[in-house]
Amino acid sequence: MTTTQERPDVDDGPEARVAPLLRVTDLSVSYVPPKKGTSLGTGAALTEASLEVRPGEIVGIVGETGSGKTTLARATVGLVRPVAGRIEFAGQDMGALRGRALREFRRSGQVQLVFQDPLRSLDPDLTVAALVREPLDIAGTLSRAERHERVVESLRLVGLDPDAMLDRRPRQLSGGQRQRVSLARAISTRPQLLFCDEPVSALDVSNRNLVLSLLDRLRRDLGLAVVIIAHDLRSLAGIADRVAVFYRSRVVEQGPIQAVLERPAHPYTGLLTASAPSVTHVDRLRPDQLRPDPEARSWPAHGVCVFAARCRFAHDACTDQPAPVRLADDREAACHVAGEWRALITDSKEAS
Numbered sequence: 001m002t003t004t005q006e007r008p009d010v011d012d013g014p015e016a017r018v019a020p021l022l023r024v025t026d027l028s029v030s031y032v033p034p035k036k037g038t039s040l041g042t043g044a045a046l047t048e049a050s051l052e053v054r055p056g057e058i059v060g061i062v063g064e065t066g067s068g069k070t071t072l073a074r075a076t077v078g079l080v081r082p083v084a085g086r087i088e089f090a091g092q093d094m095g096a097l098r099g100r101a102l103r104e105f106r107r108s109g110q111v112q113l114v115f116q117d118p119l120r121s122l123d124p125d126l127t128v129a130a131l132v133r134e135p136l137d138i139a140g141t142l143s144r145a146e147r148h149e150r151v152v153e154s155l156r157l158v159g160l161d162p163d164a165m166l167d168r169r170p171r172q173l174s175g176g177q178r179q180r181v182s183l184a185r186a187i188s189t190r191p192q193l194l195f196c197d198e199p200v201s202a203l204d205v206s207n208r209n210l211v212l213s214l215l216d217r218l219r220r221d222l223g224l225a226v227v228i229i230a231h232d233l234r235s236l237a238g239i240a241d242r243v244a245v246f247y248r249s250r251v252v253e254q255g256p257i258q259a260v261l262e263r264p265a266h267p268y269t270g271l272l273t274a275s276a277p278s279v280t281h282v283d284r285l286r287p288d289q290l291r292p293d294p295e296a297r298s299w300p301a302h303g304v305c306v307f308a309a310r311c312r313f314a315h316d317a318c319t320d321q322p323a324p325v326r327l328a329d330d331r332e333a334a335c336h337v338a339g340e341w342r343a344l345i346t347d348s349k350e351a352s
Ligand SMILES: Nc1ncnc2c1ncn2[C@@H]1O[C@H](COP(=O)(O)OP(=O)(O)OP(=O)(O)O)[C@@H](O)[C@H]1O
Pocket: 031, 032, 044, 045, 046, 063, 064, 065, 066, 067, 068, 069, 070, 071, 072, 231
């Protein structure tokens, strides 16, 4: 989302004045080189994405598969180099880190990733003790005894009994225990920022709630900032402070989660909340109120607004002019009809 059209008079409130731990600005990433003479084209994994994460905050990233959520996490830890844009972590321009400096940053474990599938991401031959200790071995800053102590402490922090767990291997753990071991491993270096990629999608409801409340406790106990990547809003409601909604490589809306759930500003977010009515009790929408009218004109899928082809409220401007992106109260939505589409729904209801 580009920030070039910000309104200078907007007061974002006291929260916004805390310096962000992570500031991503107009970040574009492509895994395929753009064709000659084109800019990013349709192959971009991330297009002009902007996002801030403040210390101790939980930010949810939601969006359908392939919308660029994991790419943002990978770019932040330096696993993929952006085509354009800027990533600042704790005031440091990550783009300026190269070679040894980048390797040292990665080794320090200040930003950690928890992967989607712990069974695949945890080495099956290593014991829990070795798995949780590994990032500390790589960082190389603690003595052997201190590392062991940290492993034990990390397992306790995620609610696992070290005596019962240290010598087990991943296949000897339940799904929930494996996810906790992944978390213990990620927090062993005491990171400032944790990216959790679909941390609960493979878990049943009770384990899901346990892991989510654990993340909430970790941010309080360790002052950790957490970014939770999710497919659906349900797993973010009640835990995230803010949410960013991704659609086809772009951030289409972001803001405080309660405000976004109660009054989505982007029609795509509206569709998400309408499809998960249990997450909001206010302003209930039905998916059919937001889907394009089959009788109406259709819009290109690759116009300026990537959602126009699925949007009931698209009009000419949506295909040829970038949408303004700033609302008030720490909220953004990249949409020409941000918020206004609601009135159009009322009109059509009144008309019928
Ligand atoms: N290593 C890669 N090489 C080429 N293309 C990739 C690679 N990784 C991701 N992509 C593409 O980049 C886009 C964004 O992928 P990304 O993994 O960031 O999406 P996501 O929102 O995290 O999806 P999911 O919810 O399925 O994990 C997709 O079109 C994907 O196919």
